[in-house]
Amino acid sequence: MGKQMTELLKGTLEGIVLALLSGRAAYGYEITAWLREQGFADIAEGTIYALLVRIEQRGLVDVEKVPSEKGPPRKVYSLNARGRADLAEFWTTWGFLAERLERLHHEGR
Amino acid sequence: MGKQMTELLKGTLEGIVLALLSGRAAYGYEITAWLREQGFADIAEGTIYALLVRIEQRGLVDVEKVPSEKGPPRKVYSLNARGRADLAEFWTTWGFLAERLERLHHEGR
DNA sequence: TACCGGTACATAGTAACACTGAATAGCGGG
């Protein structure tokens, strides 16, 4: 993956995962697979698991262990109230940034 | 500044500065002031100077020392060919990300 | 039985970046 993408993902990736979880509960392996489908081909599993640990420790998600038919038990994450508040704040921050970049891009300033 | 903004700026700030320099040459103090005008109120001066050192060492900009009437000499940065190539790549990467986030935001997935 | 591939999670170490807080230095005005 490009170095630029790596740096741009810092901060963004968490928002992406929170946004996904706002739609439906999911577990790490599933999230990784979904990201790959979305075109984020090279996001390492370890990255996602580390991110999930972080947002859990910050109290943004609720966790439930669910047995799997095909392997070790899944840790299913779902967004709670604090997570939704954090996501809303993320969209605000992102919107601010995206607006300014869009302007920069098209004005060629 | 919000922690989210701090993280979102990683990678983005460099693109912003490169975009600015693609329009006109500028020096650190001036860039900081311009960013504040654009609404990035709390970007530390030290951050910009460190960024300028980085892009200079990567050979994305040309530097010229210009005496100032009001203080120590200015280091004026201008985008060169490699910088323009890097900026183009940045816009591609940014576009990919922005598109996916826009979709996530409006589909509520 | 023994092995392998797919599922699923975890972690130690590294690199990159923005921030904090301070120091240095030139210049003009009160």
Place this chain on the structure above:
DNA sequence: CCCGCTATTCAGTGTTACTATGTACCGGTA
């Protein structure tokens, strides 16, 4: 003569994503 504005630099810190593994459970197959 010091204060404020201009202008740059740097050491130390925290956060994040990546690399590279390791662990573990399961079903199928030779």
